[in-house]
Amino acid sequence: MxxxxxxKRQKEEFVPANNNDVNMYVCGITAYDLCHIGHARSSVVFDVLYxxxxxxxYNVNFIRNFTDIDDKIIKRAGEVGKEASEIAEKFIGEFYVDMDKLNIQRPTVEPKCTEHIPEMIELTQRLIDKGHAYPTPDGDVYFKVRSFEGYGKLSGRNIDELESGARIAPGEQKQDPLDFALWKGAKPGEPFWESPWGKGRPGWHLECSAMSEKYSPLPLDIHGGGQDLSFPHHENEVAQSEAATxxxxxNYWVHNGFVQINSEKMSxxxxxxxxxxxILDKFLAETLRYFLLTMHYRSPLDFSFEALEEAEKGVKRIYSALNQVNAELAKTAWKKSPFPEELTAELEAIEKHFDEAMADDLNTAGALGHVFSAVRLAGRVCEDxxxxxxxxxxxxxxxxKADVAKWAGVLGIFERDPAExxxxxxxxxxARAGIDPAKVQELLDARKQARADKDFAKSDAIRDELAAMQVEVKDTPQGATWDVL
Structure with missing residues (x-):
């Protein structure tokens, strides 16, 4: 792969540090609100990588954290008159509801920040002892950015350019505007933990460094997250972890691109x-997951409901083809006759191309194209x-059918019974078109009775009524079926 x-700003061959064992850490949510489609994209991308x-x-140790203490959580708790811990637990629960619908597999371990305060205090103390951090009289501890020579190497930022826009906010006791908080002294009414520097709580960047080190030997094989985390969050993680250890x-940093709304940043x-x-109020979760995989994970993804409707058509084509394959396989009588070798060779090529696409920087868009090639091939056989x-x-x-099942396990789509x-x-x-399925069925039953009574004028009138409702009727040997036009 x-x-x-x-x-390194380039594609590289993926070689884990320890043979077949892969340690992967991905930054999870800050639990203060419902997840948006940006969260969905990141979750789906790293689920597919997993x-x-x-x-x-590979044996994958997948670590994805929950930030369950943070300024945003404290602010939300104050707004609704609840404890920060209640807010965090509520939205962690809501996160699972959404992710389960999107068929996101659970990681190996999901650490919460508040359950790892001792590790964070210990890491902060190590940085102080090594001269990379300093406490202030008001109980804050800051990381000395200029003490770490490689600062900026991940995001490509120049420290002199960062300095020109940096300011020290009123009340901060930083030695340098670029320094960032490892530990924050508690303000009145805020949650806190005891520490050598007084009552306080960890800074956001510190949390991921401490939990990474807790659950994986360093270096991690893969650290991932959204493109927006590259700076300052991931840059600061690099600085504090490498300065401490x-x-x-x-070894490998993987970032997924933004989701845009009609070519504008979501806001x-x-x-x-x-x-x-x-989105799930209107569309099926599988349609959203499929849509999120139709563009390479590093590219910006332009979301619109029109694009989602196109994705829905793609999902329907695959499932319709699988349904047709199942119908053919339900037959019991088969003739002994030669089968064209070139069709088998064509399928073998498709299987190879799917594997190549996934091994080429997780090219799910290309891989989906090969799934379509396979079901088109099935369609050609069905037509003969x-x-x-x-x-x-x-x-x-x-x-x-076996190929699609295997690919479905990797992509997390096309795993359902096609007919269902x-x-x-x-x-x-x-439902989106305002069509009542019960009313449709009532009309179909009436049409069936009219046909039995040989009242073809009434039968045709009912079909016209259904067409006016944007309902398409198909007569099959098993009876009439319907779909939305």
Whole structure:
């Protein structure tokens, strides 16, 4: 596998530090609000990376933290008159609701900041002892940015350029405007823990460094997160961890791109901010997950409901093809006749290309293209009467079905029973169009009775009524089925 390493600004062959064991740390949410589609993208990207690494034989120790104490959490708690811990627990629970719907696998370990305060105090003390940090009279502890020679190497920032825009806020007792807080002295009414510097709480950057070191030997093989975390969060993690340990912090840095709304950055102030639940109120979770994989993870992803509708069509095409394959495999009579070797060779090439796409910096967009190639190939076999009835055709359908199941396990989509999914998708689309499935079924039953009574004028009138409702009717040997136009 080759993966783009932000630290080196290029794709590199992925070689874990310890043979088949991979230690991967990904920054999780700050638990003060519902998750938005930016969180969804990051979660899906690293879920696919986790699944892929396991699928090719690695033993993956996947660490994803929860920040459950932070300025934003404290502010929200004050606004609603609750304890910060209540706010954090509430939104950690809501996070799981959303992520379970998106088929996100649970990491190996999910540490919470508040459960690792001793490790954070110990790391802060190490940095003070080594001359990389200093306490202030009001109980804060700051990291000395200029004491770490490599500061800026991850994000490509120049320390002199950073200095020109840096200021010391009123009340801060920094020695240098660039220094950042490792430990924050408690303000009245805030949660706190006892420390050698007085009552206080850890700074955001410190949390991830301490929890990384707790659950993995350093260097980490992979450290990941959204592109927005590259600076200052990840840059500060590098500085404090490497200053404390004298070792590289992570060998590969992986960052996913932004989600944009109609080519603009998502922002509450612009009114273009969507939570995961805003979207799942209208679309199925699998449609959203599929959409998030249609663009390379490092590229910006432009979200719109029109784009989501296109993604929905793609999901439907795959499931419809799988449903057709299942229908063919349900047959019991198969003819012994030769099966074209070139079709088998074509499928083998598709299998190879899927693997190559995933190994090339997790190119899910390319991999999805090869899934479509496989189901199109199945469609060609279905269209040929002799092939679809042959034993070779049966074996070919079985192989395609097995391939898609394997790929589905990596991508986290196309794992549902096709018939059940297509029914759920139809009803979801009907709800968006204001169509009542019960009313549709009532009309279909009436049409069926009219046809039995040979009242074809009434049957046609009902079909026209359904068409006016944007309902398409298909007559099959098993009876009439319907879909949304």
């Amino acid at each position: 080759r993966i783009y390493n932000t630290l 699944r892929y690494l396991k699928s090719v034989g 004298g070792k590289p912090f992570a 509450k102030s612009l009114g273009n901010f969507f939570t995961i639940r805003d 009467k002799n092939l679809r009835k042959s034993e070779g055709g049966r074996d070919f359908f079985e192989r395609i 999914f297509l029914t759920e998708l139809r009803d979801n689309r009907a």
